[in-house]
Amino acid sequence: MITNIRGTRDLYPEEMRRRKAFLAAARGVLDTACYDEYDAPLLEKFELYTAKSSAEIIERQSYVFEDRGGERLVLRPEMTPSLARMVAARRKQLPSLLRWYSLPECWRYERPQKGRTRNFLQLNVDLLGSDDIRADVEIIDVAFRLLVAWGVDVGKVEARVNDRRVLTSLLAVLGAPPERGREIMRLLDEREKLELSEFSRRLRELGVDDAGEARLAKFLAGDDLLLQSADAERVRTLVAKLGELGWRVRFDPTLIRGFDYYTSTVFELFDTSGEFSRAIFGGGRYDNLVADMGAEPMPVIGFGVSDVAIETLLKDQERELPFIADERWWVIPFSVSEVAGADSVATILRAQGKPASVALPPYDMKRQLKRAAQEGVAKTVLVMPEEWARGEVIVRDMEKGAQQTVKLETLVPSTSLRQTV
Amino acid sequence: MITNIRGTRDLYPEEMRRRKAFLAAARGVLDTACYDEYDAPLLEKFELYTAKSSAEIIERQSYVFEDRGGERLVLRPEMTPSLARMVAARRKQLPSLLRWYSLPECWRYERPQKGRTRNFLQLNVDLLGSDDIRADVEIIDVAFRLLVAWGVDVGKVEARVNDRRVLTSLLAVLGAPPERGREIMRLLDEREKLELSEFSRRLRELGVDDAGEARLAKFLAGDDLLLQSADAERVRTLVAKLGELGWRVRFDPTLIRGFDYYTSTVFELFDTSGEFSRAIFGGGRYDNLVADMGAEPMPVIGFGVSDVAIETLLKDQERELPFIADERWWVIPFSVSEVAGADSVATILRAQGKPASVALPPYDMKRQLKRAAQEGVAKTVLVMPEEWARGEVIVRDMEKGAQQTVKLETLVPSTSLRQTV
Numbered sequence: 001m002i003t004n005i006r007g008t009r010d011l012y013p014e015e016m017r018r019r020k021a022f023l024a025a026a027r028g029v030l031d032t033a034c035y036d037e038y039d040a041p042l043l044e045k046f047e048l049y050t051a052k053s054s055a056e057i058i059e060r061q062s063y064v065f066e067d068r069g070g071e072r073l074v075l076r077p078e079m080t081p082s083l084a085r086m087v088a089a090r091r092k093q094l095p096s097l098l099r100w101y102s103l104p105e106c107w108r109y110e111r112p113q114k115g116r117t118r119n120f121l122q123l124n125v126d127l128l129g130s131d132d133i134r135a136d137v138e139i140i141d142v143a144f145r146l147l148v149a150w151g152v153d154v155g156k157v158e159a160r161v162n163d164r165r166v167l168t169s170l171l172a173v174l175g176a177p178p179e180r181g182r183e184i185m186r187l188l189d190e191r192e193k194l195e196l197s198e199f200s201r202r203l204r205e206l207g208v209d210d211a212g213e214a215r216l217a218k219f220l221a222g223d224d225l226l227l228q229s230a231d232a233e234r235v236r237t238l239v240a241k242l243g244e245l246g247w248r249v250r251f252d253p254t255l256i257r258g259f260d261y262y263t264s265t266v267f268e269l270f271d272t273s274g275e276f277s278r279a280i281f282g283g284g285r286y287d288n289l290v291a292d293m294g295a296e297p298m299p300v301i302g303f304g305v306s307d308v309a310i311e312t313l314l315k316d317q318e319r320e321l322p323f324i325a326d327e328r329w330w331v332i333p334f335s336v337s338e339v340a341g342a343d344s345v346a347t348i349l350r351a352q353g354k355p356a357s358v359a360l361p362p363y364d365m366k367r368q369l370k371r372a373a374q375e376g377v378a379k380t381v382l383v384m385p386e387e388w389a390r391g392e393v394i395v396r397d398m399e400k401g402a403q404q405t406v407k408l409e410t411l412v413p414s415t416s417l418r419q420t421v
Numbered sequence: 422m423i424t425n426i427r428g429t430r431d432l433y434p435e436e437m438r439r440r441k442a443f444l445a446a447a448r449g450v451l452d453t454a455c456y457d458e459y460d461a462p463l464l465e466k467f468e469l470y471t472a473k474s475s476a477e478i479i480e481r482q483s484y485v486f487e488d489r490g491g492e493r494l495v496l497r498p499e500m501t502p503s504l505a506r507m508v509a510a511r512r513k514q515l516p517s518l519l520r521w522y523s524l525p526e527c528w529r530y531e532r533p534q535k536g537r538t539r540n541f542l543q544l545n546v547d548l549l550g551s552d553d554i555r556a557d558v559e560i561i562d563v564a565f566r567l568l569v570a571w572g573v574d575v576g577k578v579e580a581r582v583n584d585r586r587v588l589t590s591l592l593a594v595l596g597a598p599p600e601r602g603r604e605i606m607r608l609l610d611e612r613e614k615l616e617l618s619e620f621s622r623r624l625r626e627l628g629v630d631d632a633g634e635a636r637l638a639k640f641l642a643g644d645d646l647l648l649q650s651a652d653a654e655r656v657r658t659l660v661a662k663l664g665e666l667g668w669r670v671r672f673d674p675t676l677i678r679g680f681d682y683y684t685s686t687v688f689e690l691f692d693t694s695g696e697f698s699r700a701i702f703g704g705g706r707y708d709n710l711v712a713d714m715g716a717e718p719m720p721v722i723g724f725g726v727s728d729v730a731i732e733t734l735l736k737d738q739e740r741e742l743p744f745i746a747d748e749r750w751w752v753i754p755f756s757v758s759e760v761a762g763a764d765s766v767a768t769i770l771r772a773q774g775k776p777a778s779v780a781l782p783p784y785d786m787k788r789q790l791k792r793a794a795q796e797g798v799a800k801t802v803l804v805m806p807e808e809w810a811r812g813e814v815i816v817r818d819m820e821k822g823a824q825q826t827v828k829l830e831t832l833v834p835s836t837s838l839r840q841t842v
Binding site: 002008017037040041044065067071098119357374375392 | 423425427430433434437438454457460462463464466468469484494510516517533542553652665666747749761764771774776780781782
């Protein structure tokens with residue numbers, strides 16, 4: 001039997017209901033925050049990614065191929081380059097402030113493993129057109145509100161915030177060659193996993209001398225003049241403002257984030273419930289994003305979060321996506337003579353927004369009721385010859401197992417009588 | 422500037438609102454008809470398509486490529502093979518009757534033209550597990566109800582219905598070699614565009630002799646014993662039952678539909694408003710679908726319809742997708758001192774499901790009001806120092822240009838006071 005591609009997911013109705021709950025919760029938060037949804041084609045030109053994407057993603061983890069016309073295409077591994085392209089193309093016509101979000105499917109050619117699939121849904125939220133600290137506050141506030149809407153226990157979530165420029169100032173005083181900056185940042189990112197001596201040795205390799213290491217230690221201990229800079233003060237203000245909104249946030253001067261395109265604010269949301277805290281997702285400010293596409297500059301702050309990350313977090317927290325299943329009604333005719341009656345009952349129910357279907361032949365009430373019970377149907381309506389002749393049907397509550405003979409009119413709420421009958 | 426791929430569509434917020442209206446209308450009909458939504462990965466193995474898809478689609482119009490591991494993949498050009506694969510894989514665990522739908526993005530490598538884009542959304546609706554005529558009635562009824570929900574004038578839409586077996590019986594008596602069957606069907610499909618002499622000449626080429634042509638003429642005139650067969654009678658019953666539900670339907674014994682996989686019922690919905698009627702979309706019964714994937718047989722009837730087809734039809738009918746825009750509220754603080762107040766106003770509004778955002782700096786009320794007017798915002802709430810001190814805000818109706826000073830409490834409906842304050 002032919003299967004799906006390894007590392008990809010089929011969404012059977014049960015998984016699809018969870019996906020829809022994820023989408024509905026996200027849209028609930030973002031629509032009421034006046035964010036506009038957009039979308040772009042899943043295939044993009046290869047050149048779109050060579051400019052700005054993390055080299056590793058595009059070179060090793062993306063689906064790249066040529067179409068029949070010889071054009072080199074990429075199955076998008078992330079949405080940000082498409083966003084930049086779309087905004088740049090209509091920079092002059094679009095409003096000067098944009099609150100945008102998207103819920104694209106993305107693809108990475110990765111070794112399948114826990115919490116990683118080759119196709120995933122990634123919510124992208126961006127606020128374009130303001131470099132004010134209030135924009136940073138809003139984006140991180142929205143991130144927390146999304147977690148709440150998805151059912152996450154945010155009491156166990158902490159946002160860590162930094163400004164890339166704080167780290168840049170630090171690198172400038174460590175005495176290492178400028179081209180070693182990225183490697184030093186990466187080493188800082190890993191330092192908690194390393195022995196102190198190993199950390200020291202690798203600092204030396206990267207050109208940081210004794211004085212540099214001493215300065216770094218001071219910085220890491222939170223006792224350095226660099227942490228009094230205007231950039232650092234801005235992070236402290238951001239932390240304070242988010243605290244006022246009720247969220248757990250702290251200044252982490254060593255927070256880096258992998259992508260090269262961030263220019264100042266970076267943040268990550270951590271799940272602090274386990275022994276080690278684990279990053280859930282993050283984002284930051286990339287003020288060169290639109291200008292790099294050849295359009296007039298436009299400051300941007302945003303983040304991306306995948307459905308897989310949220311599912312994993314919810315599982316770890318033993319919580320569930322808030323989800324209200326529609327109560328389904330099955331209308332069951334006694335025989336072919338009651339089918340037209342059953343159709344009209346279903347029409348009346350649907351006109352009230354109630355999901356209703358009419359049983360298909362063979363008309364065997366016992367078997368139909370058994371199936372309804374197996375499939376978790378909430379209510380059945382039995383259309384029987386004698387009752388129908390009197391204008392009545394039998395409504396059965398499948399959970400309670402109780403049933404009641406009712407006049408057809410009682411299925412129609414009085415307010416909607418004019419519309420449905 | 423890097424652009425999107427030729428023939429593809431970006432969905433800016435305005436187009437995305439239309440897309441969302443299309444999706445919401447479709448889901449409204451299908452959810453209340455107890456259909457379950459599913460989804461599959463956009464990439465599938467090449468072998469999935471070689472078995473059953475129309476050869477032209479897979480050989481000439483699909484994006485086919487090899488991944489980094491050398492596996493041959495296809496960007497799905499249609500959803501049906503993925504459906505067959507998913508159902509076959511869980512044939513034993515799934516209920517014996519399935520009402521399923523999906524709203525996948527599909528890709529075709531086509532020459533871009535009016536009404537054709539390389540990426541499009543295709544709604545797929547299938548009813549699996551019943552070969553009863555009631556299943557055929559339900560599927561075509563759902564198709565009409567979807568058109569109504571999308572805002573189409575269905576008074577101008579006619580469904581044409583046929584049974585493949587009627588045509589098969591016809592072919593058997595025309596005297597042509599069996600392997601010419603498909604070509605004869607295609608010729609029948611084109612006959613209205615051909616001169617009678619040309620039609621005759623081509624029939625001869627395909628092995629239909631004088632007697633065969635006379636029989637065909639009788640058949641086309643509706644005067645042939647084949648049109649009294651049980652298969653033909655079943656189509657007539659279907660037409661009658663759909664007529665009782667209020668839809669325009671007729672028996673078209675020459676209706677074919679391109680896909681090879683249909684086994685009996687085929688139908689197409691035609692827009693009859695122009696000089697020539699134009700097919701909008703169609704579907705049919707493919708009872709071998711699941712068995713062909715190596716699982717226990719399961720009868721299926723279904724159809725697919727793209728958003729592009731519906732958009733084109735609505736444009737031709739000069740109608741619009743029913744769409745209710747959310748009324749947006751912009752909360753504008755007079756200065757930085759009123760920002761916390763503005764935040765709480767926005768929180769109160771959002772708790773009632775009202776989309777609300779707080780203006781970002783610079784705090785210049787005149788400019789903010791101008792932007793709100795340009796962007797079609799419904800209401801603005803002005804948070805002014807003196808009014809705020811009295812517990813009041815100014816609510817401005819942007820369309821009427823009228824404004825009113827109100828107590829903060831009046832923004833909170835009494836029933837939700839406990840939840841929001």
